[in-house]
Amino acid sequence: MKIPFLNTKKTATLPPPVPQKPGSTNVTSSPTPLKEGIKTADIKINTKEAKVDKAVNTFSAGVTDIKDIIAPASIYVDFNHLKIGNKFYRSFFISGYPRYVGANWLTSLINFEHPVELSMFYYPIEAKGVLEDLRKKITEFQATLSTDRENGKVMDPKVEAALKDALALQDKLVKGVERFFQFSFYITIPADSLEELDNTTKMLQGVLGALLIVAKESTLQMEQAFQSTIPLCVDKMLYVRNMDTSSIATTFPFTSSELTRNEGILYGINKHNGSLIIFDRFSLENANSCIFATSGAGKSYLVKLEILRSLMFGTECIAIDPEREYKSLSEAVGGEFIEFSENSASKINPFDIPTTDNQEGGELAENALGSKILSLHSLFKIIFGNMSNTEEAILDKAIVETYRLKGIGPDPKTHANESPIMEDLYKVLLGMDEPESKNLSARLERYVKGSLAGIFNQRTNIKLDNPFTVFSVRNLEDVLRPIAYYIILDFIWTKVKMKMKKRLLVVDEAWYLMTHEDSAYFMYSIAKRARKYYLGLTTISQDVNDFLNSEHGQVIITNAAIKILLKQSPSSIDRLSEVFHLSEGEKRLLLSVGIGEGLFFAGNNHVAMQVVASKEEHKIVTTNPEEVLKKQAGIKEAELKSEITAGRALNQEDKPKTEPINEEVVNKTLEQVQEPSNSIENTNVKDNVSKTAESKPSQELKKNTIALE
Ligand SMILES: Nc1ncnc2c1ncn2[C@@H]1O[C@H](COP(=O)(O)OP(=O)(O)O)[C@@H](O)[C@H]1O
Ligand SMILES: [Mg+2]
Numbered sequence: 001m002k003i004p005f006l007n008t009k010k011t012a013t014l015p016p017p018v019p020q021k022p023g024s025t026n027v028t029s030s031p032t033p034l035k036e037g038i039k040t041a042d043i044k045i046n047t048k049e050a051k052v053d054k055a056v057n058t059f060s061a062g063v064t065d066i067k068d069i070i071a072p073a074s075i076y077v078d079f080n081h082l083k084i085g086n087k088f089y090r091s092f093f094i095s096g097y098p099r100y101v102g103a104n105w106l107t108s109l110i111n112f113e114h115p116v117e118l119s120m121f122y123y124p125i126e127a128k129g130v131l132e133d134l135r136k137k138i139t140e141f142q143a144t145l146s147t148d149r150e151n152g153k154v155m156d157p158k159v160e161a162a163l164k165d166a167l168a169l170q171d172k173l174v175k176g177v178e179r180f181f182q183f184s185f186y187i188t189i190p191a192d193s194l195e196e197l198d199n200t201t202k203m204l205q206g207v208l209g210a211l212l213i214v215a216k217e218s219t220l221q222m223e224q225a226f227q228s229t230i231p232l233c234v235d236k237m238l239y240v241r242n243m244d245t246s247s248i249a250t251t252f253p254f255t256s257s258e259l260t261r262n263e264g265i266l267y268g269i270n271k272h273n274g275s276l277i278i279f280d281r282f283s284l285e286n287a288n289s290c291i292f293a294t295s296g297a298g299k300s301y302l303v304k305l306e307i308l309r310s311l312m313f314g315t316e317c318i319a320i321d322p323e324r325e326y327k328s329l330s331e332a333v334g335g336e337f338i339e340f341s342e343n344s345a346s347k348i349n350p351f352d353i354p355t356t357d358n359q360e361g362g363e364l365a366e367n368a369l370g371s372k373i374l375s376l377h378s379l380f381k382i383i384f385g386n387m388s389n390t391e392e393a394i395l396d397k398a399i400v401e402t403y404r405l406k407g408i409g410p411d412p413k414t415h416a417n418e419s420p421i422m423e424d425l426y427k428v429l430l431g432m433d434e435p436e437s438k439n440l441s442a443r444l445e446r447y448v449k450g451s452l453a454g455i456f457n458q459r460t461n462i463k464l465d466n467p468f469t470v471f472s473v474r475n476l477e478d479v480l481r482p483i484a485y486y487i488i489l490d491f492i493w494t495k496v497k498m499k500m501k502k503r504l505l506v507v508d509e510a511w512y513l514m515t516h517e518d519s520a521y522f523m524y525s526i527a528k529r530a531r532k533y534y535l536g537l538t539t540i541s542q543d544v545n546d547f548l549n550s551e552h553g554q555v556i557i558t559n560a561a562i563k564i565l566l567k568q569s570p571s572s573i574d575r576l577s578e579v580f581h582l583s584e585g586e587k588r589l590l591l592s593v594g595i596g597e598g599l600f601f602a603g604n605n606h607v608a609m610q611v612v613a614s615k616e617e618h619k620i621v622t623t624n625p626e627e628v629l630k631k632q633a634g635i636k637e638a639e640l641k642s643e644i645t646a647g648r649a650l651n652q653e654d655k656p657k658t659e660p661i662n663e664e665v666v667n668k669t670l671e672q673v674q675e676p677s678n679s680i681e682n683t684n685v686k687d688n689v690s691k692t693a694e695s696k697p698s699q700e701l702k703k704n705t706i707a708l709e
């Protein structure tokens with residue numbers, strides 16, 4: 001056995017310890033008792049050393065040391081205060097504590113507006129003795145209660161509560177769940193005058209009263225109480241209160257938590273201590289994030305800020321936007337805003353097969369058709385709703401046939417051929433013999449010939465090459481949104497796999513995808529594989545239950561490295577608290593917080609956060625109708641001004657072709673329009689911003705000049 005062996009070795013080689021007089025600092029000055037085995041020579045040396053030490057002591061007594069320098073000349077000890085130099089001090093001891101406390105309950109005392117000296121002493125106590133005392137106490141309480149019962153009296157609720165506490169504590173101590181401590185707490189307040197001392201005393205007692213703490217002036221024991229609060233670590237009062245581990249843990253005064261990294265972008269301000277929450281999503285185990293809150297809590301606002309800040313660090317961003325609210329952001333940074341609707345020019349053909357030429361580390365080309373067909377199956381399940389097994393088999397046959405008719409087969413070389421569109425599949429289904437195929441083609445007709453043909457029956461004509469691309473689906477009906485979300489996501493995911501880049505993909509109102517098992521699975525598979533392609537998936541939803549009810553939705557939540565909860569509704573808070581392990585206090589916080597406030601989770605840690613934006617950022621990302629109108633009015637005014645300036649410049653002299661425009665006035669007007677560019681530092685984005693901000697009015701100017709000519 002290892003430990004006994006070490007022990008014997010130690011005792012064998014080390015000399016026996018020299019006994020020490022408790023409290024004495026100078027060991028050799030006390031006569032060393034004679035022990036067997038110690039030679040007379042040793043004793044001689046010891047007595048010699050003692051003599052030297054004595055001489056040193058005598059000498060040092062006459063020398064000024066640190067204590068002499070810092071000690072006051074005198075201390076005036078009064079009935080209920082001390083006076084040291086020109087300062088007055090009053091000390092308190094705590095004699096009563098509240099029955100229930102939460103974590104960090106001493107904050108208001110720590111943040112007391114007047115300087116205070118606090119000292120806390122923790123004494124660990126052996127459980128054995130405590131258990132005996134507890135048993136006695138419990139018997140006492142039980143006896144009191146049973147006597148009351150026998151005498152027909154109403155039982156004393158205080159005794160009942162004490163008995164319950166004692167039994168619970170006994171149980172925990174026996175099991176070793178809790179340990180036992182004694183705790184003492186003293187406070188000293190300094191002041192410049194007696195009057196100030198009295199005022200501060202009242203204030204302090206007010207604060208303590210609010211905490212249900214009973215504090216008493218240590219009348220006639222001012223000196224001892226004062227000594228207990230200076231940093232000497234001596235408790236001269238010994239006024240203790242019994243506490244178990246969990247209660248004593250709550251007295252730890254500095255529970256404000258930091259959650260920040262050295263690099264990354266700002267998410268918000270830590271509400272505990274005002275520090276910044278800075279994170280680089282790509283440095284975590286995955287770059288996914290989930291944001292949940294009620295409508296109007298500030299989810300999109302937060303994400304738009306994140307996009308704006310990420311763009312500065314060269315991260316490409318893609319967003320699916322159901323509310324058309326990313327438009328002003330896209331304009332500000334020179335992004336591409338793609339409207340996905342019947343009449344818009346932008347189209348995506350769900351039948352496109354990813355071409356292999358620029359596939360860097362992407363999926364194997366041989367499998368491209370196979371995985372495309374699988375993804376089409378999921379799409380048709382969303383379009384058709386439920387399908388029978390026969391229908392699925394027929395659909396599969398029809399899809400393969402549709403590709404074959406276009407000359408596309410498993411051979412990657414054929415994938416370069418023009419891909420089919422929805423209409424081709426419709427025709428194949430029509431031409432098939434099985435009765436189910438007629439049924440399927442009838443259900444598909446709406447998407448090929450009907451009102452929806454403009455969206456789903458077209459060739460792809462968009463690219464994903466802007467640093468910021470937004471897909472807006474606001475003009476689609478609610479029933480079509482899951483389909484559109486799926487097609488867009490599939491398109492983006494295919495592009496993401498083709499070329500690896502640092503990217504963020506934002507899916508706003510992602511609950512649309514949770515309404516179908518297949519789209520939920522798709523979202524889940526993107527979340528799972530995103531890290532491999534340097535992609536961070538941001539999932540935003542106002543409906544937590546949709547996510548929690550779906551098996552895949554739950555995994556998306558639990559596996560995201562960053563999670564943000566803003567204001568919640570009472571109907572979802574209980575389920576959320578199960579998934580996020582929220583405490584009662586956090587639950588209450590989430591129910592009552594204002595816009596842009598909530599909890600930020602990174603891994604296992606979380607802090608309360610306040611989302612903040614600079615003035616310039618706010619102008620770009622806000623969707624507050626009043627502010628948006630004001631901004632539009634501002635731009636219109638500026639345009640009007642520039643028109644007038646241009647007109648005046650032309651009227652002043654009758655030579656419009658040669659006359660230059662009054663540059664000074666135009667520049668001023670441009671400055672007014674160019675609000676958003678200030679906060680953006682990255683040159684790329686800045687260029688874009690100034691380009692978009694400048695180009696509009698200057699184009700307008702050019703137009704006017706030409707028109708007037
Ligand atoms: N941190 C914030 N500071 C100031 N205004 C905010 C903040 N967060 C949101 N807002 C404003 O609150 C409104 C709702 O925000 P929004 O992000 O659209 O909510 P959600 O997407 O959660 O429905 C918008 O007008 C937005 O400008
Ligand atoms: Mg929103």
